[in-house]
Amino acid sequence: MSRVLAAGGAAVALLAATFASPTASAESPSFDIAEPPYFTDVPPDQMAIDLLTVNGSGCEPGTAAVAVNEDNTAFTVTYSDYLAMVGVGAGATDFRKNCQLNLAVKVPSGFTYAIASVDYRGYASLAEGATGIEKASYYFQGSEETDEWTHSFPGPMEDNWSVTDITDLESLVWAPCGEIRNFNINTELRVNAGTSDTSSTTSFMTMDSTDGEIETTYHVAWKECPPEGGS
Numbered sequence: 001m002s003r004v005l006a007a008g009g010a011a012v013a014l015l016a017a018t019f020a021s022p023t024a025s026a027e028s029p030s031f032d033i034a035e036p037p038y039f040t041d042v043p044p045d046q047m048a049i050d051l052l053t054v055n056g057s058g059c060e061p062g063t064a065a066v067a068v069n070e071d072n073t074a075f076t077v078t079y080s081d082y083l084a085m086v087g088v089g090a091g092a093t094d095f096r097k098n099c100q101l102n103l104a105v106k107v108p109s110g111f112t113y114a115i116a117s118v119d120y121r122g123y124a125s126l127a128e129g130a131t132g133i134e135k136a137s138y139y140f141q142g143s144e145e146t147d148e149w150t151h152s153f154p155g156p157m158e159d160n161w162s163v164t165d166i167t168d169l170e171s172l173v174w175a176p177c178g179e180i181r182n183f184n185i186n187t188e189l190r191v192n193a194g195t196s197d198t199s200s201t202t203s204f205m206t207m208d209s210t211d212g213e214i215e216t217t218y219h220v221a222w223k224e225c226p227p228e229g230g231s
Contacts, residue, residue: 042072042222045108049075052104052182058082058097058189058207066103074219077101077185082122084189085204086130087196098188105183107175114172115147116221120187121162122207126155129195132205134163134188141182145173155196155203169221177225 051066063081068074084097107113115138124132132155137148149165167173175181189205196203 043108043111046070047072047075047108047113047220048106050104050106051101053102054099056097056099057093058084058187059099059101064099064101066101072220072222079207082189082207083204084132084191084206085202086191086193087127087198087202088200089202090198090204095192096188096190098186101185103183103185104180105175106180110225111222112175112177112225113223114174114221115167115219116172117164117166117219119162119164119219120207121160122189122205124153124157124159124161124205126153126157126191126203126205127196127201128156129193129197130155130201130203131192131194132157132161132203133190133192134161134205135190136165136185136187138183138185140173140175141184143173143181147173153205155194161205172221174223 047068049066049068051064054061054064058081059079060081063079065078067076067078069076079099082097082099084095086095105113118136118138120134120136122134126132132153134151134153135149137146139146147165147167149163151163153161175183187207189207191203191205193203
């Protein structure tokens with residue numbers, strides 16, 4: 001499985017309103033969602049997604065939502081209150097926030113899908129000695145195959161962050177043809193104080209943006225199912 005990390009993103013409103021404009025950089029080639037073979041068989045009918053359950057300290061009720069892109073090549077998860085922090089003003093459990101989503105995905109007849117790549121964005125303000133960590137995993141209900149990624153951001157840091165996790169074509173995990181399997185998404189933000197002075201500094205990491213929401217984008221790969229079903 002290929003794992004690609006890039007930098008960039010959008011700022012947080014709550015704690016970063018007075019920060020200077022961030023810079024952006026990239027360490028890896030971009031993912032072209034129009035490039036085959038990922039998106040050569042996009043069905044004409046729209047997929048539908050229902051958000052069944054939401055659990056976790058990073059997505060309290062009413063702070064997470066899901067929407068399908070009009071071109072059927074992605075769906076987005078938006079968060080409006082997802083922030084982990086340590087130091088001044090932080091509670092004992094604020095250093096770690098997580099979110100677990102359970103989605104009912106309905107795909108057009110005769111097609112199946114897989115997650116080709118995922119974009120995560122946010123803002124990090126990390127004191128010297130502190131570290132921010134973003135973790136993510138997703139899997140189909142009843143499947144033993146789970147895609148997992150972890151990204152670490154060392155302090156000092158005052159910047160937007162963005163990571164793109166890309167799955168190689170041969171490693172894609174496809175939903176079973178002819179079956180309805182719920183899709184589960186687990187994410188986590190963690191800020192470790194490390195050697196930073198928590199008595200005089202605050203370190204935080206967020207999946208929020210300046211307007212209160214940030215899109216986590218799941219790029220979808222499609223393929224046609226065999227006439228008699230199968231995977």
